[in-house]
Each structure stands twice: as C-alpha cells, then as structure tokens.
Amino acid sequence: MRNLDITTLRSFMAVADNGGVTRAAGFLHLTQSAVSMQLKRLEELLGQQLLDRSGRTIALTGSGEQLLAYARRIVKLNDEAIGRLTDQVYEGEIVLGVPHDIVYPSIPQVLQRFHAAYPRVRVQLISSYTRNLKEQFSKGKIDLILTTESTSTEDSETLAERPLCWIGAPNGSAWRQRPLPLAYCLHCAFRPKVVAELDKMDIAWDLVVETESDRTVEATVAADLAIQTMIEGTEPPHLAQIDHGGSLPELPVQMVNLYGAEVTGSHIVAEMSGFLRQAFSTVSTPLAAPHWHAA
Missing domain, CATH: 3.40.190.10 (Periplasmic binding protein-like II)
Known part of the structure; x- marks a missing residue:
C-alpha cells in the first residue's frame, strides 16, 4: 500500500496555487530544490506526470488536476483533525x-x-x-x-x-469622446490625480457619475457610457484595460x-x-x- 505524504501534498498545492516552484518555495519557506524534489517523489509514487513543464510557466496535467482536488480534501481533513485533537487550536x-x-x-x-x-x-x-x-x-x-x-x-x-490604468467596456469607445466621460465614487482618492493629468494634456472631461456605489460606477462603465481608473490587475472580468495608444495620459503608480x-x-x-x-x-x-x- 502506497501512502500520500501531507507535507508533499502541501508543496504540490502551493505550486498549483502560486503558478510555479519559485513562489511556492517562498510561501512554504523552503528552497526551490526541496520543493522540486518533493514533486518528483510524488510523481514517482503515483507513476504520473503531474506538471506540464513544456511552457514558460508550469501548468497542471490532467492527472495533476485530479490530484489537486484530492489534495485539498486530504490536507483540510488533516488540519481539522490536528486542530480538534491538540491544544494548538486558535480561536x-x-x-x-x-x-x-x-x-x-x-x-x-x-x-x-x-x-x-x-x-x-x-x-x-x-x-x-x-x-x-x-x-x-x-x-x-x-x-x-x-x-x-x-x-x-x-x-x-x-x-x-502597481500603476493606475484606464478602464472601460471591452471594445468600448467612450474613451474617444470629448469631453471625456468619467465615472467615480464620491471618496475615490484617484480622481484628483486623474483630473490633474487630463488638465495637463488639455483634455476636456465631464464627471457624468459621482456616487457612493461601486456597482453604479461599474454598470455605467460596462455600458460604455463612461470610463474610470483602477489599479492594474484589479479590474473585474466584465471591464477591460483601454489600449489608448497615448491618447490619454499615463497614470501614476x-x-x-x-x-x-x-x-x-x-x-x-x-x-x-x-x-x-x-x-x-x-x-x-x-x-x-x-x-x-x-x-
């Protein structure tokens, strides 16, 4: 009978969650070689290739995807049992x-x-x-x-x-309009900086939405009635970064x-x-x- 090792499963989960061995090693406070060795032993134990290393980034194979689901359940049950049966329970x-x-x-x-x-x-x-x-x-x-x-x-x-970036509806055209239609929350700290940059470029703008509701701003922008600014990488899937080709000012970090x-x-x-x-x-x-x- 072959047995899966909890520590090895944690390393495998960390690699899957962090997209690679380097970040996983940092998260686990281990060396890259130690994590790589654990993954190798896990693949040898199962007789399956768990990671696709052919591309620039590491991806899970079909077997890896199956194991990840089991690994999460096994580790969760392990931690629950340890937590309930020992004094090291944090509340x-x-x-x-x-x-x-x-x-x-x-x-x-x-x-x-x-x-x-x-x-x-x-x-x-x-x-x-x-x-x-x-x-x-x-x-x-x-x-x-x-x-x-x-x-x-x-x-x-x-x-x-991370830099601020211009956000609009996917394939939208609101960013081409003048005055430039803007939508912001009432307390947004980005707005004064954005307005100052627009004024520097002599771009006329119009604050068409000023609200306490983030949802209202998102709905307006998603309808291509205005644009907004967000920190790069935090935009929701129904909005997109605008490739304006220099027509709008670059924004600060x-x-x-x-x-x-x-x-x-x-x-x-x-x-x-x-x-x-x-x-x-x-x-x-x-x-x-x-x-x-x-x-």
Missing part, C-alpha cells in the same frame, strides 16, 4: 479592512486559505475607502488594513506597487500598504499578514482581465 476574530477596488481577485483567495488553516478563527471583512479604513484602524476598531496610497509610510509595509502586522503580537494576525503578503507579491502577474483594443 477568535480578526477584523480586516480592504479598499473596495482591491478586494478582487486576491482577498477571496486569502480568506479561503486562512480559513483552511484556522477554521475556528472568524474573519470580519470590512470594505471601504482608504481614508475611512485608516481612521477606523487608528481608533483600534480594525486589526489589519490594506490601503491604496501614492506613497509608502513609516508605520506601514508596502506589499506591492499606487502603493498597496499593510497596516497592523506588527502591532498586536497576535499569532493569527501575523499569519493573516503572511497570507496577504503572499497574495500581493505577484506584482508583475496579471490578476484579472486582459488588455483590449478599444474600437
């Missing part, structure tokens, strides 16, 4: 604050992985704009916050630097900053911070929709 609650515009696609993945590791810890997610999150954090109402800011700060840790990682000394807060670092470390990897050439 409690973390309040996590994240700006609306960077919740997707990373935060659902973070919540899922954290829950698998700490099933008895409740995570309360608060989604708001950066200024409000910082105010709530300063009052001790939120344990950890992410922010989108133009600079790093002394009391925060910068997890990623934004920092994704983490506050609270070193404040409480709590183990579960430190662990959540680690999950957030890993999720936002893929700076150069597209996270969502591809570029579209707007017609």
Whole structure:
C-alpha cells in the first residue's frame, strides 16, 4: 500500500496555487530544490506526470488536476483533525479592512486559505475607502488594513506597487469622446490625480457619475457610457484595460500598504499578514482581465 505524504501534498498545492516552484518555495519557506524534489517523489509514487513543464510557466496535467482536488480534501481533513485533537487550536476574530477596488481577485483567495488553516478563527471583512479604513484602524476598531496610497509610510509595509490604468467596456469607445466621460465614487482618492493629468494634456472631461456605489460606477462603465481608473490587475472580468495608444495620459503608480502586522503580537494576525503578503507579491502577474483594443 502506497501512502500520500501531507507535507508533499502541501508543496504540490502551493505550486498549483502560486503558478510555479519559485513562489511556492517562498510561501512554504523552503528552497526551490526541496520543493522540486518533493514533486518528483510524488510523481514517482503515483507513476504520473503531474506538471506540464513544456511552457514558460508550469501548468497542471490532467492527472495533476485530479490530484489537486484530492489534495485539498486530504490536507483540510488533516488540519481539522490536528486542530480538534491538540491544544494548538486558535480561536477568535480578526477584523480586516480592504479598499473596495482591491478586494478582487486576491482577498477571496486569502480568506479561503486562512480559513483552511484556522477554521475556528472568524474573519470580519470590512470594505471601504482608504481614508475611512485608516481612521477606523487608528481608533483600534480594525486589526489589519490594506490601503491604496501614492506613497509608502513609516508605520506601514508596502506589499506591492502597481500603476493606475484606464478602464472601460471591452471594445468600448467612450474613451474617444470629448469631453471625456468619467465615472467615480464620491471618496475615490484617484480622481484628483486623474483630473490633474487630463488638465495637463488639455483634455476636456465631464464627471457624468459621482456616487457612493461601486456597482453604479461599474454598470455605467460596462455600458460604455463612461470610463474610470483602477489599479492594474484589479479590474473585474466584465471591464477591460483601454489600449489608448497615448491618447490619454499615463497614470501614476499606487502603493498597496499593510497596516497592523506588527502591532498586536497576535499569532493569527501575523499569519493573516503572511497570507496577504503572499497574495500581493505577484506584482508583475496579471490578476484579472486582459488588455483590449478599444474600437
């Protein structure tokens, strides 16, 4: 009887989730060679090739996809059993604050992985704009916050630097109109910078939507009635980056900053911070929709 090893399955899952051995090794705090050796032993044990290494990036084979589903169930049951039968069970609650515009696609993945590791810890997610999150954090109402800011700060840790980009409907034409129709949330910190850049290029603009609702902005942009700006890689699938060919100004880089990682000394807060670092470390990897050439 051959037996699957939990540690090896964790490495296999990390490679699948992170798109390669290098990032998986960093996430697991192992060397690349150690992770590669574990994967090799797993393939030899099963007599199956689990990873397709023929391309520039590593992908799962059909057998790898099947094993991944089993691996998630096996590891989850292992962690649940260990958690319930030992004293190392962490309970409690973390309040996590994240700006609306960077919740997707990373935060659902973070919540899922954290829950698998700490099933008895409740995570309360608060989604708001950066200024409000910082105010709530300063009052001790939120344990950890992410922010989108133009600079790093002394009391925060910068997890990623990503440029703002112009966002519109796929194959849309609203970006060609003058005045340029814009849609923004009322408290969006990006808007003053965007307007300043448009004014520098003498591009007339019109704020056709100003609302408290992100959904209203998205619906307007998806209908090709206006455009907006978002941090690169955070646009939802029904919107797309605009390939304007220089017709619109280049936009500044934004920092994704983490506050609270070193404040409480709590183990579960430190662990959540680690999950957030890993999720936002893929700076150069597209996270969502591809570029579209707007017609």
